[in-house]
Amino acid sequence: MARHAARRGRDLRSAQRAPRTRRPWLPRRGVVLVVIALTMFGCLLLVDGLARSQVGVDAGGAVPEVDATDGVPPAITDGGPVIDARGANPTSARMPAKTVALTFDDGPDPTWTPRVLEVLQRHHVPATFFVVGSNAARHPELLREIRAAGSEVGLHTFTHPDLSDASGLRIDRELSETQLVLAGALGESSYLLRPPYSSTANAVTLDALHSFQAAGADGYVTVLSDTDSRDWERPGVDAIVRNAVPANGAGGVVLMHDAGGDRSQTVAALDRLIPEMQAQGYRFATAETAVGLPADNRAVSAGAHLAGATLIGLVAVAGVVVDALTWLLVIVGVLVVIRLVLMLVVAVRHHRRRHAPGFSWGPPVTAPVSVIVPAYNEKENIAATVRSLVASEHPVEVLVVDDGSTDGTAEIVEALRLRNVRVIRQENSGKPAALNAGIAHARHDLIVMIDGDTVLEPSTVGRLVQPFGDPSVGAVAGNAKVASRRGLLGRWQHIEYVMGFNVDRRVYDVLRCMPTIPGAVGAFRRQVLLQVGGVSDDTLAEDTDLTMAICRSGWRVVYEDSARAWTEAPATLGQLWRQRYRWSYGTMQSMWKHRRAVVESGASGRFGRVGLAHLAVFQVLLPLLAPLVDIFLVYGLLFLDPVTTLVMWSSVLAVQVVAAIIAFRLEREKLGVLVFLPLQQIVYRQLMYAVLIRSMVTALGGIRLGWQKLRRVGGLDELLAQNPMPPSAPAPSGSRLVVLSRR
Numbered sequence: 001m002a003r004h005a006a007r008r009g010r011d012l013r014s015a016q017r018a019p020r021t022r023r024p025w026l027p028r029r030g031v032v033l034v035v036i037a038l039t040m041f042g043c044l045l046l047v048d049g050l051a052r053s054q055v056g057v058d059a060g061g062a063v064p065e066v067d068a069t070d071g072v073p074p075a076i077t078d079g080g081p082v083i084d085a086r087g088a089n090p091t092s093a094r095m096p097a098k099t100v101a102l103t104f105d106d107g108p109d110p111t112w113t114p115r116v117l118e119v120l121q122r123h124h125v126p127a128t129f130f131v132v133g134s135n136a137a138r139h140p141e142l143l144r145e146i147r148a149a150g151s152e153v154g155l156h157t158f159t160h161p162d163l164s165d166a167s168g169l170r171i172d173r174e175l176s177e178t179q180l181v182l183a184g185a186l187g188e189s190s191y192l193l194r195p196p197y198s199s200t201a202n203a204v205t206l207d208a209l210h211s212f213q214a215a216g217a218d219g220y221v222t223v224l225s226d227t228d229s230r231d232w233e234r235p236g237v238d239a240i241v242r243n244a245v246p247a248n249g250a251g252g253v254v255l256m257h258d259a260g261g262d263r264s265q266t267v268a269a270l271d272r273l274i275p276e277m278q279a280q281g282y283r284f285a286t287a288e289t290a291v292g293l294p295a296d297n298r299a300v301s302a303g304a305h306l307a308g309a310t311l312i313g314l315v316a317v318a319g320v321v322v323d324a325l326t327w328l329l330v331i332v333g334v335l336v337v338i339r340l341v342l343m344l345v346v347a348v349r350h351h352r353r354r355h356a357p358g359f360s361w362g363p364p365v366t367a368p369v370s371v372i373v374p375a376y377n378e379k380e381n382i383a384a385t386v387r388s389l390v391a392s393e394h395p396v397e398v399l400v401v402d403d404g405s406t407d408g409t410a411e412i413v414e415a416l417r418l419r420n421v422r423v424i425r426q427e428n429s430g431k432p433a434a435l436n437a438g439i440a441h442a443r444h445d446l447i448v449m450i451d452g453d454t455v456l457e458p459s460t461v462g463r464l465v466q467p468f469g470d471p472s473v474g475a476v477a478g479n480a481k482v483a484s485r486r487g488l489l490g491r492w493q494h495i496e497y498v499m500g501f502n503v504d505r506r507v508y509d510v511l512r513c514m515p516t517i518p519g520a521v522g523a524f525r526r527q528v529l530l531q532v533g534g535v536s537d538d539t540l541a542e543d544t545d546l547t548m549a550i551c552r553s554g555w556r557v558v559y560e561d562s563a564r565a566w567t568e569a570p571a572t573l574g575q576l577w578r579q580r581y582r583w584s585y586g587t588m589q590s591m592w593k594h595r596r597a598v599v600e601s602g603a604s605g606r607f608g609r610v611g612l613a614h615l616a617v618f619q620v621l622l623p624l625l626a627p628l629v630d631i632f633l634v635y636g637l638l639f640l641d642p643v644t645t646l647v648m649w650s651s652v653l654a655v656q657v658v659a660a661i662i663a664f665r666l667e668r669e670k671l672g673v674l675v676f677l678p679l680q681q682i683v684y685r686q687l688m689y690a691v692l693i694r695s696m697v698t699a700l701g702g703i704r705l706g707w708q709k710l711r712r713v714g715g716l717d718e719l720l721a722q723n724p725m726p727p728s729a730p731a732p733s734g735s736r737l738v739v740l741s742r743r
Contacts, residue, residue, distance in 0.1 A: 002013040041321075045631070048318035049639035069208045074198035079201050081224040081253045082291050085216030090209065092201060093291035095226075095251030100277060101287040102127040102254050103225060105156055105194060108135055108142035109259035115267045116258045118147045123274040125284040127151045128223070128296070130194040133158030133178030135259065137315040140185035142461025147186055152286050152296045154223065155179065163195045163211040171214045177311075184308025188297045189328050192288060193220040200226050225255035225286050231266040232257055240269035245277060253287050302740035329628045336626075337655060339618060343507050344662050350506040351666050354561070359680075362469030369461055370393040370521070371448045372438030375410075376403040378452035381568060382412055390418045394462035396448075397422070399438045404428025409452075431519075432537040439534060445526045453568040454520045455483065464523045464563035474528040474555025475547065476563070477505055477514060478521030479667075483566035489576065491676045493569045494683040499663035505559040506666075513604075514557035514612030516587075519543040521565035528555050538593055548594045551611065552604035561667070577691060591615055592699075624696065627689050630682075653678060 076083060079092030095101060102120075108131055109112045120127055129146050131153055136143055146153055157163065157174040158181075166174070177194065183188055193215050198208065201224055210221045229244040256266055274284070289295055300308075305678035353359065371389050375382055382400070389398045397419040402410035410423050426437055435449060446465050450456065460478065467473045479502060482494040501518075508514040517524075522543070529535075532549040539545045551557055570576035597608025629652065636645030660674050 030477055044278040044314075044318040044321050045541045045635055047314050048322040049635055060598065070208050072204055076204055076209060077202050080291070081201055081226045081295070082287055083201065083204075083222040083224065084293075085209070085212040085222065086219060088217075090213065090216070094255060095287065095290050096252050098229075098249055098282050099251035099290050100246065100282050100284050101252075101290060103154075103194070103223070103287070104129045104254065104258040104551055106135075106160070106257050106258050107131055107259040108139050108146070109263070110139055110142065112263040112267065113258045114144050114145065116263075116270065117145060117151070119267060119270045119274070120151060121149050123278075125274050128154050128192065128286050129258065129283075130154040130156035130192070130223075131178070131182075132156050132259075133174070133181045134160075136178070136181045136185065137312055138319060138526055140181065140312050142614060143182065143185040147188070147297065152190070152192070153182060153186070153188075153189050154194060155182075155220070156194050156425065157196055157356065160196045162197045162264075163215075164197075164205060164207040168214045171211060172218065175215060175218065175220065180304075180308040180562075182297075182308065183300045183304040184306075184312040185309070186297070187300055187305045187306075189300050190296050191221055192296050193222050195222065198222075198224050199233045200224060200228075217593070221288065221293065221554050223253060227252035229254060229256050229266075229269070231263070231269065232260065233544050234262065234265050237265055237269045237272065240265055241273050241276065244269070244273050248717060251290070252632075262628065290686055300420055324397075325628055326632075328625060329632060332622055332625050332628065333652070335617075340655065340659050343503055343699045344659055346510050347503045347506040347666060348662065350510050350559075351561070359471070360469070362466045362471075365465045365468050366394075367445070367446055367465075368444045369446045369448050369465055370438075370442035370444040371396050371398050371450065371461065372435060372442065373398065373450055373452055374399045374403060374434035374438065375405060375413075375452035376428065376431070376434070377407045378406045378409050378410055379405075381418060381453040381455075382409050384455055385450070385452055386416060386418060386421060388457075390421060390448075391458050392456065392461045393458045394465070396420065396461055397443055397657055399424055399441055400452075401426065401434040401438045403431065403434040415491055424452065430537055432535040432542045435535040435542070439526070439529055442526065446523065447529065448521070448523045449519070450522075450565060451520050451567060454480075455566045456521070457564050457566075457654045460521070460563045460565060463522065464560055467558050467560055468523070470556070471495075472556045473558055474519055474553070475514075475550050475557045476523040477517040477547075477557065477559045478507075478523070478563040478565050479559075480518045480520040480565050480567055482569045484569050484571065485673070487571070488676065488679075489571065489573065489684075490569055491673050494669075494673060494682045495577070495660065495677060495680055496684075498667050498669055499660045502559075502561065503663050506561070506681055508611065509557075509559040511610055512551075512556060513614070514547055514559065515540070515590075515611050515615055516544040517547045517557065520567040521563065523563075524550075525555075528553070539586045539589035540582045541590050544587050544590040545593060548597075548607070548611075549591055551607040552594060552597050554603040557735060573687065577687065580688065580691045581695060584691050585698055587615065588695060588699045591620075620696075621693070623689070623692050626685075630686070653681060656681065663743065 073090065076090055076092055080094030082093045082095075084091050084093070102125065104113075104127060107129055113129070116127075116181075118389075129151060131143065133155070143153055155175055155178045158177040159174065161170065161174065163171055163174070179189055182188060195208070195211060195215075204212075215222065227244060227246050229240045231240045231243075235243075240256075244254050244256070246254075256270070257263060258266070277284075286296065288294065291640065297415060311417060350521045371392075373382075373389070378385075382546055385623070386400065387399060389396060398418075400410070400421065401424045402413075404427050410425055413421065413423050422441070424441055426434065438449075439447060446468060448461055448464060464478050467476045480497065481720055482490060482497055484490045485494050505514065519542075528550055529546075532546065532553055535542050536545050536549070547557060555693060570579050591612055594608070597604045598612060600608060629649075633645060633649050636642065657674065660677055661671060664671055664674065
């Protein structure tokens with residue numbers, strides 16, 4: 001083991017001397033798999049979004065603005081509703097007298113289209129259903145029912161845009177996509193088109209005519225209406241029947257709807273309209289046959305049918321995936337909200353109990369404490385850290401374990417010449433080895449471990465060890481706080497520490513399943529550390545691994561919120577990424593290492609079934625699904641009602657703001673920083689998702705990582721300047737030096 005540690009230290013030093021090469025942020029296979037998965041998921045969302053785009057019912061055509069029809073030939077404005085713009089000179093045709101073409105827009109709809117077809121079949125009347133491609137792709141079986149009933153299918157575009165404002169490319173795409181759906185569902189095509197928001201021929205504007213001509217270039221004939229039933233207003237059955245009858249015995253193309261809302265009045269009116277008009281001598285025909293055009297819906301090639309069937313299949317798969325994810329999102333949202341409420345309730349209870357008058361852990365703890373500071377290249381902050389320790393109001397000895405630093409960390413500590421400070425040098429062997437070396441040389445039975453970039457308040461050590469007045473307490477987690485809050489990244493981490501880590505620790509304390517004592521500040525009984533075998537190097541998160549081992553051994557681990565420690569937070573996104581990657585991956589390693597606790601009995605079983613289960617669900621599984629919130633935010637803004645989407649997202653954010661306010665009150669922190677919370681949810685949270693995904697990929701790949709140390713930028717001296725601590729008298733002969741050989 002010693003030879004292995006020494007070899008690892010030599011390898012690390014060699015790597016430090018070697019030229020630095022850029023390493024991929026993920027294993028190459030992991031990159032490929034993640035990119036492929038995200039691309040496929042994005043395509044499915046796009047397909048489903050287009051298929052589910054909200055479609056409004058065609059209202060009556062608006063009266064065109066003055067001069068809007070200038071340039072439109074009289075053959076169109078004075079003509080009929082069937083406009084053939086396939087040639088150089090558009091022509092139009094009227095329906096013959098006493099001849100009616102029933103047309104239905106905006107479908108198909110699984111509720112109303114079958115009921116309309118039932119009425120048409122009962123009266124043996126054909127109709128033309130101008131379908132929206134996105135609806136038809138989701139309900140291709142309804143297209144087959146329409147054709148089986150003897151009616152025809154025309155195009156009403158794919159996503160229901162106003163074609164008069166659309167580019168030629170958009171028009172072509174809208175029609176070709178809808179045509180694909182018809183080909184896939186029926187093996188047929190259609191050359192009949194009704195543009196959304198169109199009106200009668202005398203209201204055709206020059207822009208609308210240009211869109212008719214653009215469609216005509218692809219072989220489409222435009223079918224408008226000249227008799228509007230106005231069923232979209234739901235004026236009542238009598239009014240719909242009255243509106244649908246052409247005036248003075250003329251023929252007409254009647255506009256009705258089989259989708260877009262409650263169409264019960266339409267169905268009832270249709271059942272009355274047909275026999276009444278037949279009794280008046282009207283006949284029913286499709287528009288194109290009535291004006292002498294070829295019948296619609298002709299067979300397509302096998303290739304076109306296959307392409308259309310593929311599109312419909314993609315829409316079906318996308319629908320299933322999105323529906324499943326929607327329900328999953330609802331479940332996740334409910335669980336997260338319930339957990340958040342319960343966590344806050346428990347955290348408030350913990351705070352009130354610990355700060356209640358008369359609360360005591362037992363007899364005051366006055367025994368001296370050994371403080372261990374593992375240090376590897378900590379020249380920026382080590383002096384501030386050591387000075388804060390010797391200024392402690394509680395008697396301490398300080399052991400700085402220099403783990404093969406190359407920046408003069410040990411020399412800086414020695415030069416301070418502070419009383420009760422010892423420097424222990426060893427070859428670079430990693431943080432766990434440094435902590436174990438400190439434990440071996442500690443003189444006292446109570447041990448505090450902190451990081452080399454942490455500053456303690458004078459009262460911190462004394463408060464941190466008071467819970468040891470309870471003989472069942474084996475370890476204590478302190479309150480780690482972000483010292484550098486100047487930049488946006490520092491403020492985001494400050495919010496995370498307060499409303500995330502510290503609230504969690506209060507709850508874990510109450511449930512007696514603390515998974516992590518922060519490396520920045522924690523206290524232990526020596527006998528407990530020896531009982532669990534010291535600090536293990538099996539995982540990247542040695543603090544989590546150690547805490548889990550202590551919980552499983554039956555000792556109680558508690559949280560002391562008054563024992564504050566100020567630590568340097570990562571100053572750049574790259575440093576934050578490396579830190580959180582180590583935490584996330586190390587936590588997964590620790591959970592896997594201690595997985596047997598789930599099936600064990602006693603304290604270990606309680607920790608496994610409560611602590612590990614909570615970590616697995618709320619720190620691994622649900623965070624992996626949490627990006628659904630942001631994905632569906634974008635999805636809703638693009639394809640659904642953006643106002644409703646923003647209201648729902650804002651409601652979730654409001655719940656988080658309330659939770660943050662409560663958490664900040666518990667910590668007695670200023671609330672002003674919470675103005676950065678919304679931006680944190682949009683930007684910072686995405687980074688945490690990526691870290692978790694990378695950690696999961698790394699864990700599944702079984703890759704072993706080394707101790708990733710952050711580049712320190714200093715700044716803790718500023719904190720000390722703001723909170724002066726009393727100087728300590730120098731040791732008569734300087735700091736004591738102990739050299740450990742790992743050879």
